Amino acid sequence: YNQQVPNTVEATGIISMLVLSKKRLFRPQIQNLIKYSAIAFCLSSNTAASSFSLAPSSTKQVANRVIVPVTPLSANQHPFLVNRGGSILRTFNMSSSSTSNVEATATISTAAEKLEKLRSKMEELNLDAYIVPPDDPHLSEYVPEAYMRRKFLSGFGGSAGTAVVFKNEACLWTDSRYFSEAAYELDADHWTLMKQGLPKIPSLTKYVSDSAVKKFLEDGKVFRVGIDPFVHAASFEKGLRDAFKGAVEKSDLSDDAVVGEIDTLDEHGNLVDHVWGDARPAIPTSPFRVHPLEFAGLSVADKVEEIRDEMEDKKATLAVFSALDDIAYLFNVRAKGDIDTCPVGIAYGTITNDEVTLYCNDAKVVSDDVKLHLKEAGVTVKPYDAVIDAVKDHLSSNDNAKVWIDKTRSNYALSRLVPDNALVDKQNAVVPMKGVKNKAEMEGMKRAHISDGVAMAHFVAWLESTIVKEGRSVSEVEIDEVLTGYRAEQPGYVENSFPTIAGVGSNGAIIHYRANADSDLMQYLDTSNPILIDSGGQYTYGTTDVTRTWHFGEATAEFKDNFTRVLKGHIGVDTMIFPTNTPGFVLDVFARKFLWEAGLDYGHGTGHGVGAALNVHEGPHSISARFGNQEPMKKGMVVSNEPGVYEDGSFGIRIENLLECTYVLDEDNEAFDAGLIDGDEGYPEKPPGKKTFLRFNKLTMIPIQKNLIDTDLITIEELEWIDNYHQEVFEKISPLLEKDSPAFKWLAKACSKFI
16 A cells, blocks of 8 residues: 555555455445556556555544545545534633734644644644643534534544644544544544454553653653643543552552643643644634523523522532533523534533622623523623633632532633532532423424424425335435435424434445535445434424334344344333432443344444433433433433444444433422422322332334334244334324325325234
8 A cells, every 4th residue: 555556457456455355345336447457457557557656644443444535535525524522722721712822834634744743733732742622712512614623633523532643653532432543534644543342452641640750761751741721631640640540550650750740721822723733713602592481490580590500508608510501501501603503602601609790702692582681591691702701709718618620521721610529510500400491391392203203204205205116226425415305394403413324225324424415435325234223303492312213124133133033122211110219320221131132232332311402411410331420310311312333344233212311100290390399299109128129111102113123033022112112103193294295195004003
């Protein structure tokens, strides 16, 4: 790959060896090999042939397969367009739009050029390593392009993964959800993919700390690590310092040896901005809109009162809120445009005993409705940059000040302002409030899923008719566009809740895949392949997230076996009855049981929380094999149920519904809706030792394809579950469809009884 090919024979030989050396190839890989073969055979002279080469920057290793793009994809042409990663602020004055410390530069396109310029800046500042996380100052999962520093530098666009640039190497750590995506997007000549979680792969902090010990043993000098404090969680700095200490303890050095230090580079800003220069996109300033009380369920004043009660219990005099969904929830506002698919706006918030403050750009509060809404709620609006001085002033003006900052949801730049003796580091009060939906929020979620069910009935009816009746193959991009079009017809639709995943065949095995018309990975759906579609909508009243796997031809026995095992796990979680105070990880095994019996598993969690007209991923709860999350499931929580199985290079299967967590007994649900708690008059009394139990209600109202089920593996009880679910879907969705419409006919067929 690293040399020019001298003649057509050798070019063809290389291509032949590529084909013969791989047991399986993606369809686009085969297409690319054919294209290169054609080019090679068309070379008519040694002079022309000598200029033909397979450039190393155009060659990617994906698992055990090779992809050779015809031309390198541009920044906006990656097949994995999950818009995540990066950061925003550069200087300690918190400016969200300043370009200070960043010189104008020409566009830098290649990995080598970017790394060279960054290393030049590192050398100037005497740094041994520079860490580039995917985060913004609010530690968001999805971020605007202006914050995507890690993606700009490395080319990798997944939401999880941190880059570390050393003097002589560049590494990127990410988890199993993104192994294929990262392997495709990273330039393997300049980046090393660290597949975290695999045996013998050290964590980022261990790798950096071991490097520090090695340097100290070689030259006695301290290993200097640069970070931008605004884009690292407060806990990261402590974790790295602890890693330095731990590495020293395991070495032959004295325990008091200092092998590494962290420089926050306050006078220099984020170093990636020096590389990106004036090509960096502008910071968005989309205006807020009021989230009405009929959907919010609680006024801003009610929420502030509850938070102040919590502050009193913790003896906090100031509460600081950084996460954007916390801000949107607290102030009953939403926005469109700051972050694609997330109805949040860039801002901070604080609460004291006598003041509630929203810190944001003036352009975000331009509408009279928003101004009046905030004024009536007693909210003061201040510039975005002012939050730093607000925390400093509060600490300096009160000897007994206690600042409540949730360090897991706050950046290091903010948290380091607060000395330990004045810090309340606890889960902030908004997180549990937001995680447990009130009656109005849950009604909005149910309404959103009815709208989604109508849209999906129209869409799948169209898709099946197009492929089966018309005999036309449909691209993944068209599928995305048509599905979005049907959602957009529903009342209250705002935008999608995340970029649609529509993966045909082998692309379904790429967990966070997104189709792009300019990508060689894009495939067309026909009757020969399945498709995995993971999609959702943001409505003014609720948020949806659903995955279905479809096959409009004859599925293989292996596929049906895998599909049925995934479905059985899905039913296993859905039908669970469990006592209160049960954490989500306890339920995870029921999703995997039938896959494990066949030697199968999946690398992602089984369930995540979902916001009410808010972010599609929210905490504090989850259903996952990671038992570190001890948050118990509670009445009013919404959680996804999405087991899956993925055969790399062949297919992906996932079945996802959103579930409402509710009490088993009606009397307990009625007490919850009335706002009663234990000890209140009218609260249901329980005999000593008797527990209160929870179960799930299905929110998603979309059929599951029945002819993909292997009836030899399914039980009568599971078939009854399917029939009962489909009956509920038909009763709720069919009245909203015209009886003679293709959507109605498809729904009636899809919901017909098994038994």
